[in-house]
Amino acid sequence: MAPVPDDPSRPISEEDRDTAVRRLQDAYSKGQISHEELDDLLQQTLTAETHGDLGTALAALPEEKPDTSTIAAFGGRIRRRGPWRVPRKLKVDSAFGRVHLDLSRAVIEHPVVDIELNLATGRAKITVPRDAVVDLDGLQTVWKDSLYKPRRPSRPGGPKIRVSGTMGFGRLKIRHARR
Structure with missing residues (x-):
């Protein structure tokens, strides 16, 4: 709470x-x-x-x-996919590189997950569960706007994914899983 x-x-x-x-x-x-x-x-x-x-x-x-984890890389690629446990708060820091977080098959134990992105350059892609609700109000973009088309949850009770932080010279793309 x-x-x-x-x-x-x-x-x-x-x-x-x-x-x-x-x-x-x-x-x-x-x-x-x-x-x-x-x-x-x-x-x-x-x-x-x-x-x-x-x-x-x-x-x-x-x-x-708080259940908080940090993933950091100076350059290169940050990738999480498959059945991985998503913490309540996830902080992702990258100076140069790409980030891909796939939450579609992840274990999400919390009704609300906060993802803080701090990316200088590079792009980020987040795949959320089909029934997730995404909130981008806390995200600041410097160069390009985020790409996200909200969808109506197919069933109630999906997790709420709140994305915050700063995107420098890159773009964030968020999509819902198809299955």
Whole structure:
């Protein structure tokens, strides 16, 4: 779950509530809270209406360690494809080269995946699952615009892929997998 915003009276979304429930279930499975605590905190979470309410329910949990990985190369090619595990946050740094991330057969365990691209030159291609939702609002391009045609998810519940960072003198192309 994201940190509590500056305005704790702001209403929560269903995504916020789902993330909080998963976090409580994870804490219980790791033995960090008892069954009784889980029941009480789930009740608070399911009835929470604001970020302040949700923050109160989750305050007793240990701090979440972000699942972050970095892939870096000065030159050459960065490629991930096939059945690979996608971390919650993926940072990709390349000065000169090409990047190809194929998430179509990857293991995606998180409802939201953040990919931070920091590319000086070269191009990047990302293939996302067919039912993924892609958000490019955090991406800055210097030379060329990104190529992406959003599609309507074929079934609900696909992952949300948020792409951010900076593209220098290259182009980002994103496409949905065909199968």
